Amino acid sequence: MDHDTGLSRRHFAGAALGAAGLVLGGGVARAAEQAQTAGGDLGPFYPVIRPGDDDFDMTHIKGRKGRALGRVIEVTGRVLDRKGNPVRGSVLELWQCNAAGRYAHPGDIATAPLDPNFQGFARLVTGASGEWRIRTIKPSGYDSPIGHRTPHIHFDIKGREKRLITQMYFTEDYATNSQDALYRQLGEDAVTAMAQQQAEADRYRWDIVLGEG
Numbered sequence: 001m002d003h004d005t006g007l008s009r010r011h012f013a014g015a016a017l018g019a020a021g022l023v024l025g026g027g028v029a030r031a032a033e034q035a036q037t038a039g040g041d042l043g044p045f046y047p048v049i050r051p052g053d054d055d056f057d058m059t060h061i062k063g064r065k066g067r068a069l070g071r072v073i074e075v076t077g078r079v080l081d082r083k084g085n086p087v088r089g090s091v092l093e094l095w096q097c098n099a100a101g102r103y104a105h106p107g108d109i110a111t112a113p114l115d116p117n118f119q120g121f122a123r124l125v126t127g128a129s130g131e132w133r134i135r136t137i138k139p140s141g142y143d144s145p146i147g148h149r150t151p152h153i154h155f156d157i158k159g160r161e162k163r164l165i166t167q168m169y170f171t172e173d174y175a176t177n178s179q180d181a182l183y184r185q186l187g188e189d190a191v192t193a194m195a196q197q198q199a200e201a202d203r204y205r206w207d208i209v210l211g212e213g
Contacts, residue, residue, distance in 0.1 A: 033082045038189035040166050040182065043154060047095055047121050058096075058119035058136040068118035070137035072101025075168075075195055077206040078130035078159050079157060086130030087210060093156040094134065095121045101142030109141045124171040150183060152177040155208070162210045170204070173206055192198060 053061050059068040077089040096205055097103045097120075100112035104120045124132045139151045152167045171194050177183045183190055195204040 029115055034080065034084055035189070035192050036082060036211050037164060037166055037192045037209045038165055038186045042165055044107055045095065045097075045105040046154070046156075046159070049107065051104075051121055053119055054117075054121055054123045055161075056122055056124060056132075056134050058122055058134065059117075061117055061119055063164040063213055064117055068098065068115035068137050069115050070118075071141075071202065072135065073138050073202045073204060074133065074135050074203045075153075075206060076131070076133045077208060079132065079159065079208045079210065080127050080130055081159075081210055086126070086128070087159045088126055088128050088130060089160070090130065090132075090210075091158045092124040092126070092132055093121070094124075094153055096136065096139045096153040097142060099137050099140055101140035112140075112142070138170075141173075146181050148176065148179060150180040152180075152183075157208055157210065159210045164208065166193055166208075168206055169193050170195055171197055 031143075051061070053063075055062075060066075060163045061071055078091070081087055095103075097108075098115040098118045100115070102108060102110045102112040102114055104114055104118075118137065122134055122136075124134070126132050136153070139153060141148060141150050143149075150169060150173050152169050155164075155166050155168060157166070159166045167182065169183060169190070177190075182194075186193060192209070195206040197204055
């Protein structure tokens with residue numbers, strides 16, 4: 001059985017139970033806790049120089065006419081606690097490589113070109129329902145000292161009490177996901193780091209669950 005398919009079947013079965021909203025325990029209905037999003041580390045390319053423009057739209061830099069190269073996508077979601085409550089006012093920082101697989105970071109020795117119209121970093125604050133949204137380009141995979149990295153976006157989320165550092169992956173990249181060393185380290189928790197492609201192919205959904213608010 002394909003590694004990712006097996007994980008998906010087990011976890012999506014559990015997610016379906018959680019989506020029902022209630023489980024029985026001792027004859028009393030109670031809200032089902034949600035699985036915490038799998039964590040990670042900052043990685044070597046956390047921005048050391050912040051761009052002047054860090055809004056939700058990473059495909060365009062204010063004051064420039066051009067648009068970033070690559071496939072434009074939109075990702076929406078919410079930041080929640082384990083009980084499914086929204087975590088309002090969470091601060092999200094996110095960064096990624098461009099469509100050619102290059103980070104705008106002095107430590108990236110990749111020979112792929114930089115994109116002068118790609119923002120590469122965003123800082124967001126969640127609203128009353130914990131919602132957030134970004135417009136960006138689908139990142140490329142790239143070779144690294146630890147092997148080939150599958151497409152991903154880095155996130156650093158600070159809630160009221162908890163901080164979560166993680167990476168978001170894409171469901172359609174199952175072939176390269178299964179070959180990525182950091183993705184494979186997540187084991188059965190990998191499904192919590194997956195952005196789900198929506199009916200519109202360029203739109204994704206990913207809810208982030210903190211251990212606490």
